[in-house]
Amino acid sequence: MEQLLKQALRESYELNMDQVKAVTNEMFSCSSGHKRYFVRVTNYKTIVEQQAEVDWTVWLHDKGLAAPEVLFSKRDRSIESITYKDKEIRIVVYRAAPGEHAKKNQWNKETFERLGEEIGRIHTMSKLYQGNTRAINDWHMNDEYNWRKYIPKVEKRVRETMESIFRDLEAVPKTNDTYGLVHGDVWLENVLVEKNKLTLIDYQDCEKHFLLFDLVVPVYSAMEYSFHGNGSIVAYVHELTKAIFQGYARECWLPPTYLDHLLLMFRLKEVADYLLMHIYGHEVRGEEEERLFNLYRIKIEQNHLQYLITKELIEELKTLVV
Numbered sequence: 001m002e003q004l005l006k007q008a009l010r011e012s013y014e015l016n017m018d019q020v021k022a023v024t025n026e027m028f029s030c031s032s033g034h035k036r037y038f039v040r041v042t043n044y045k046t047i048v049e050q051q052a053e054v055d056w057t058v059w060l061h062d063k064g065l066a067a068p069e070v071l072f073s074k075r076d077r078s079i080e081s082i083t084y085k086d087k088e089i090r091i092v093v094y095r096a097a098p099g100e101h102a103k104k105n106q107w108n109k110e111t112f113e114r115l116g117e118e119i120g121r122i123h124t125m126s127k128l129y130q131g132n133t134r135a136i137n138d139w140h141m142n143d144e145y146n147w148r149k150y151i152p153k154v155e156k157r158v159r160e161t162m163e164s165i166f167r168d169l170e171a172v173p174k175t176n177d178t179y180g181l182v183h184g185d186v187w188l189e190n191v192l193v194e195k196n197k198l199t200l201i202d203y204q205d206c207e208k209h210f211l212l213f214d215l216v217v218p219v220y221s222a223m224e225y226s227f228h229g230n231g232s233i234v235a236y237v238h239e240l241t242k243a244i245f246q247g248y249a250r251e252c253w254l255p256p257t258y259l260d261h262l263l264l265m266f267r268l269k270e271v272a273d274y275l276l277m278h279i280y281g282h283e284v285r286g287e288e289e290e291r292l293f294n295l296y297r298i299k300i301e302q303n304h305l306q307y308l309i310t311k312e313l314i315e316e317l318k319t320l321v322v
Contacts, residue, residue, distance in 0.1 A: 001022070001041070002020040002022070002028070003020075004084060005020050005028055005082075009030065009039070009093065012074060013074065015093075017030045017037075019031045020039075026040055026041055027040055028040075035095075035096075036095075036096035037071070037093055037095055038068075039091055040091065042090065042204070043087075043089050048132075049136070051078075051079060051135070052131065052132045052133070052135035055078070055131045056126075056129065056136070056206060057206075058070050058078060059131060065121050065122050065125060066198055066200045067122075067199070067200060067203065068097045068199060068201050068203075070093070070094055071093040078092065079091070097201055098192065098197060099192035099194035099197060100194075101191070101192065101193070104226045104228055106193065107188060107222045109239055111193065112218070112240045112244040113243045114198055115198055116215065116245060116246065116247025116249075116250075117247040117248065118200065118247075119183070119214050119244075120247065120250065121252070122183065122200075122214075123182070123214070123252045127176060133181065133208070136208060138207065139184070139213075140166075147163075147271070150275055151278060162271050162300075165264065165267050168264055169268065172210065172261050172264070174210075177211075177258075178211055178255065179208065179210055179211065181206065181208060182208070182209045182214045184203075184205040187218065187225075188225060191218070210261070210265060212261065212262065213269070215244050216262070217269055219240050219244060220266060222236075222237075222240055223236070223237050223308070233308070237309075241313065241317065248321075249320055256318040256321055256322060259317050259321065260314065263305060266308075270300060270305065274300060277293060
């Protein structure tokens with residue numbers, strides 16, 4: 001694949017790469033001298049769906065928002081195709097965004113305020129976007145949310161909990177101020193931090209969703225991956241949540257009553273992660289994997305998030321978004 005990509009980049013983009021290296025099965029890091037690029041190789045979506053996603057990313061970057069730069073080919077295309085093992089697959093080339101993944105101790109109040117501002121700008125501007133949004137799916141149409149398909153029937157309590165969560169989500173009102181285009185996967189590995197700039201990468205999971213979800217995902221991510229045992233995790237989650245909403249409120253308005261659904265959005269993120277574990281990690285489980293499955297199952301069944309996302313926190317957040 002690496003040699004094929006070198007050839008494709010040379011022929012279609014006039015980019016002569018010194019090195020092409022796989023980062024994941026779908027993402028490749030490339031370099032030409034001091035210049036760095038990333039190439040996404042995937043047929044994850046239909047061509048129409050992927051074009052809509054890439055078009056939105058291009059639009060966001062052109063507006064000066066927190067999105068990576070997409071390179072166009074000599075044929076003025078943002079998506080090109082190559083043939084690999086007798087199959088046609090699509091490639092998208094990105095110029096490497098500035099910044100680096102922050103260290104754990106850098107995911108603090110100041111960084112989350114900046115992140116909230118950037119997400120707020122994206123949400124505000126995207127309300128004006130006139131591109132092909134019809135080809136960007138609503139979140140619940142994604143197969144990865146199909147809990148009836150992926151959660152074993154033996155997990156009766158989990159299935160009952162998921163049914164309740166998804167039923168409650170159906171009842172949440174959707175307005176232009178609460179629902180629209182979102183990044184969909186703002187976990188901390190998809191945020192690059194530079195001194196005066198943040199960039200969100202990997203818009204592959206963009207979708208129409210509750211705007212609140214884009215604020216919940218990074219806080220949940222910090223809670224799961226960045227908290228390293230100092231102090232209280234409740235205090236840590238509350239501090240980051242207040243910070244990201246404070247930054248967001250400077251750029252985008254949310255109805256205060258909408259925050260009554262905050263715990264529900266956190267629970268959606270948790271069960272979404274558990275669904276992914278079943279989809280991609282169900283075949284072979286070692287002792288550590290089994291332990292993780294059981295831990296998530298207990299957390300979902302016991303609704304542990306209610307002890308983190310308290311009514312007092314929600315009422316305080318309402319004063320920040322007014």
